[in-house]
Amino acid sequence: MNKIIVTDSNEENRIEKVPFLSSNYTFQDAKRLFLSFEKEKVNLDFSVPEETDAEVILFGEQSDLEISYHLGKGSHLIVRCFALSTKGTIACYLEGEKASFTYHYAAINDCDVSLKTAVHHLAPHSISNMYQHVVVLKGATTLDVDGIVPKDINACVCNQDNKIINLGTSDCTILPNLRIDNYDVVANHAAFIGKFSLDELFYLMSRGLDQTTCYQLLIQSFLFGKMSLREEEKQLFYSSMTKVMEV
């Protein structure tokens, strides 16, 4: 791991030398974790105890992430991830009643990448909102997304928004699998694979922005528009984005 920043509830940053985070991490006094990986294979397991709010910010570059999140009763976890050509298997287990999971995954890929994400609603009134927005420059990206609500788990919200902007020539795939066996569930699913709209491009260009700048703005808004990033996260994510786009 390159770097980890732990922030407690007083918003004071402590930089910790790891590897205390080798496999399992339980949020206690820490409120927010910032982790960044480069060319690494990572296996992590986060637990958010009952009635706890937590945030995970992840930055991965050419890595392989295997991450699971376990959420206790009444807990709330927000994950903001920006990944460059990083594959992975992500699983979220909503184990306690009213647990809520907000997941923002943004990625830019310039090689074949497959990503598997699954959210398991294991308790009633649990909520998941997942946004996965990927810009593909090269190669084929596959998003395999599962939403699972068993028969005896009621009153859940399970929303997914999966989008790929394919600027390359290979075929990309989104495989949304909804296994919702309970009737009392709010589930919205959007899946989209395409290009940027020519209307948006034309509008921006008509104000004098050249094509590269327009793409940068559009990609930035597509990837991070819904994320509500903090200033320092913005700086890191935007500068990494600009760097890959220059190549």
Added chain:
Amino acid sequence: MKIEINNLTVVTKDKKEILKDFSLTIKAGEVHALMGPNGTGKSTLSKVLLGSPEYEVVKGDILVDGKSILKLSTDERAKLGFFLSFQSPISIEGVTNTEFLKTAINTRREEAIGLFPFMQEMRQALKDLHMDEDMMLRSINQDFSGGERKKNEILQMKLLQPSFIILDELDSGLDVDSLRICCENIATYLKEHPKTSVLVITHYPRILEYLPLNYVHRMQAGRIVETGDFSLAQKIEKEGYLSENAIGGVVSHE
């Protein structure tokens, strides 16, 4: 800025002809109005002037101060001084108005504008247009009402300082007061920049009352068929395009 549109024929990607031998000259400092029934090609003309990739110019030319601009890309035309206030401005999620405008202003400056002078200019423009400051922190036109989007176009116009302004149905969506406020801002801008030329696309004479109008053109099936002054706009308002008198006018523009 002098704009000459000479015998322009324009087709869509599937080769549908929309503009047919369209000609119009707007001299520096002139305000021209273009009226015509739905679907005659007015918005198409506005987008073709800005070099939209949706259309192909198969014949004719567009000259700016005597030089063809057909080879210029959309952003190059904007930097040359073209500004289109869109009939239906789109919204773009995640890009804030402020960020976008600052970038747009900087494309036409040698040295980037400082944050302070930029904010000052923007605040003044917002005030002039009776717009809320917090709108600028929101994404481009996101959750803006139809009228607010139109005002936002004029705000951009004020800050980008064009020399050729195309207003595509600015008056649709604006309430009576907002239309007056927008037009007063445009009129002031024209006084301060007297060489600016304007093309006003509209269905109603009202907007023309607020602007220093020179000519009104009636367009039919992809070309101008009649040219007059404000009274032509009034005649169209009164009689419509379908009446006996309105059809088959003489092509009398220069």
